Amino acid sequence: QVQLRESGPGLVKPSETLSLTCTVSGGSVISGSYYWNWIRQSPGEGLVWIGYVYYSGSTTYNPSLKSRVTISLDTSMNQFSLKLTSATDADTAVYFCVRSYSLGHFDYWGQGALVTVS
Amino acid sequence: QSVLTQPPSASGTPGQRVTISCSGSGSNIGNSYVYWYQQLPGTAPKLLIYRNDQRPSGVPDRFSGSKSGTSASLAISGLRSEDEADYHCASWEHSLSAVVFGGGTKLTVL
Numbered sequence: 311q312v313q314l315r316e317s318g319p320g321l322v323k324p325s326e327t328l329s330l331t332c333t334v335s336g337g338s339v340i341s342g343s344y345y346w347n348w349i350r351q352s353p354g355e356g357l358v359w360i361g362y363v364y365y366s367g368s369t370t371y372n373p374s375l376k377s378r379v380t381i382s383l384d385t386s387m388n389q390f391s392l393k394l395t396s397a398t399d400a401d402t403a404v405y406f407c408v409r410s411y412s413l414g415h416f417d418y419w420g421q422g423a424l425v426t427v428s
Numbered sequence: 429q430s431v432l433t434q435p436p437s438a439s440g441t442p443g444q445r446v447t448i449s450c451s452g453s454g455s456n457i458g459n460s461y462v463y464w465y466q467q468l469p470g471t472a473p474k475l476l477i478y479r480n481d482q483r484p485s486g487v488p489d490r491f492s493g494s495k496s497g498t499s500a501s502l503a504i505s506g507l508r509s510e511d512e513a514d515y516h517c518a519s520w521e522h523s524l525s526a527v528v529f530g531g532g533t534k535l536t537v538l
Contacts, residue, residue, distance in 0.1 A: 347527075356430055357465075357473065357516055359527040372526050406472055413520045414463045414527050417484070419472035 312336040314407045316423035322401075328394040328425055331384075332407030339388055340365050345410040346390045348381060350403040351422075358403075362410065363390055397427045431456060432517055434530035441538050445505040448533045450517035452498050456528055460520040462500040464493055467514040467532075476515070477502060504535075512537045 318330035332346070339346055348360040361371035363381045371379045380393045394401060405425055409418040433451040440446040450462065462480050465473035475484055477493035480500065492503045500519075504511055517530040 356531040357518075357529040359518075359529065370525060373524050414461060414518050415475070415478050416463070416465070416473070416518075417475055419474070422472050 312409060312418045314409065314418055314420035316405060316407050316420045318423060318425070320424060320426060322397050322425060322427050324398055324427055326397055328392070328397045328401060328427070330392045330405055330407070330423060330425070331389050332391070332420060333387070333389050334409075335388070337409075339383055339390060340385050345413070346381075346383070347408040347410055347416065348392045349406045349408055349416070350401075351406070352400075352403040355403075360392065360394075360405075399427050401425070402427045430531040431521055431524075431528035432519060432530035434515075434517060434533045436531065437534050437536065439536040439538055440504075440507045442507055442509065444507045445503060446507060446535065447504075448502045448515050448517075448535070450500045450502070450530050452500075452519060452528075454498055455523045456498075456519045456521045457495065457500055458498040459522060462493065462495050463518045464491075464500075464502045465516045465518065467516065469513070473516060507537055509537045511535060 313335045315333050322328045345362040347362040363369050378395045383390050404422040406422045407420040408416045410416045464477035466476045467473040480495040481493045490506045514532045516532045521528040
């Protein structure tokens with residue numbers, strides 16, 4: 311059974327970089343042709359897809375966040391990470407790391423990590 | 429404002445059938461698969477329907493999905509109290525090369 315778990319600071323100052331790591335267990339980030347995604351949900355709002363890193367290391371980002379986002383793989387630790395620069399209060403949200411079988415097909419989710427920018 | 433449009437709320441009584449709509453355009457739903465997610469309070473979303481109308485194993489057949497043109501629907505029959513949750517639709521937006529979601533529909537079981 312694949313499991314994902316987010317970790318990182320729960321509080322980030324405005325203008326600083328928001329950084330989160332997702333640890334994957336029960337499967338390898340470089341096998342199976344999967345996409346490894348980050349999705350966020352602001353309080354009381356809907357879901358917003360941030361982007362993915364493919365098992366090969368290639369990436370695709372949401373155009374609305376592209377200038378500030380980096381998603382990368384750490385194959386030695388079986389992890390992938392999110393960096394969002396120049397954080398503002400609009401980036402306050404629960405951040406989910408998610409595996410997808412294909413674009414939009416999100417089959418395994420982490421429990422979510424609340425990050426507050428203040 | 430979300431690319432996909434869902435009603436903000438829906439409701440029904442136990443045993444009823446309810447449907448939730450998801451409206452898009454030719455650059456997303458019209459040319460891509462639709463996915464549905466159920467989010468119980470305080471938890472991560474869970475895949476409910478994939479590729480328009482397919483159910484993952486373990487999802488009851490009370491849940492069904494359909495797609496016609498640039499719109500999709502999620503139907504829940506035999507409504508139960510445990511179905512009270514937020515429901516989100518998703519699709520691929522070709523003009524943005526991005527996954528897009530609806531704003532979510534909060535389902536209340538009266």
